[in-house]
Amino acid sequence: MPIRPAIAGDIPQILELIRNLAEYEKALHEVRASEKDLIDSLFCQNPQVFAHVATDDGQVVGVAIWYLNYSTWLGKHGIYLEDLFVLPQHRGSGHGFAMLRHLAQICLDRGYERLQWWVLDWNQPAINFYKSLGAIPMDEWTVYRATGDALEKMAAANSPANNP
């Protein structure tokens, strides 16, 4: 299961994989990333996001896109895996796990103590797989997101009265 860092020539295939994953997550209409966006993000001078690809017979069949998170308790970075996807016709051959294993090894090599990612609650095959690896659901926590109008209102607003 060869895994290697992505190169600029992989971008068209990586974007195709991103679109495939969004379709699986019923959100293809939300994909607005262009090839240029991905190149600018992944291959700029000091990238803050990274990609590895899984290949089969030289062809890109899977992608892992990740960045560094940070634990203030540990005072250390860790890896946050944003997207992990393998083409449906190439599943069951261990490509997904090979990418996870590669990232786990990067964590160990760098002294990072946490590899994290998030999972849709209805994606039971993925949940079973991740639990079988010993990953723990952080189910005491919920991620909140401000976007669009909320973000603009936050930036503009005066301090609301119910600030805890």
Next chain:
Amino acid sequence: MPIRPAIAGDIPQILELIRNLAEYEKALHEVRASEKDLIDSLFCQNPQVFAHVATDDGQVVGVAIWYLNYSTWLGKHGIYLEDLFVLPQHRGSGHGFAMLRHLAQICLDRGYERLQWWVLDWNQPAINFYKSLGAIPMDEWTVYRATGDALEKMAAANSPANNP
């Protein structure tokens, strides 16, 4: 509510705030970060984690520690707020919101479309506050974490049979 980027001289106070927050989250025993860890992370040549502080009368009374996340759908970075904390005796004056507002403004200035953070499900005052700002709970998703033995087993293991 003056907000400014943290400087190295703030580190002792920032570590104290991190310890205060961990205590509130009932996890003080998990804090292993040292002042050196924080300096190495925040003030290295290409930092991948950042801090802003809230001050009152020149004294640091709150901290926001954040890094860049990435949306493959948007092809853009966003901000992930890892820790937001204000000393209990300085709450209710808008310091927490001033830091959130500052980060929201950074998002708008840079064209980022998402500001995210996570919240303990029992922290109802915080949840009420964030919802009042228009933030949306991403409650279809759960974060999974591999650490310690699980991370080492992942790095070492052969591909398991139930790889989806």
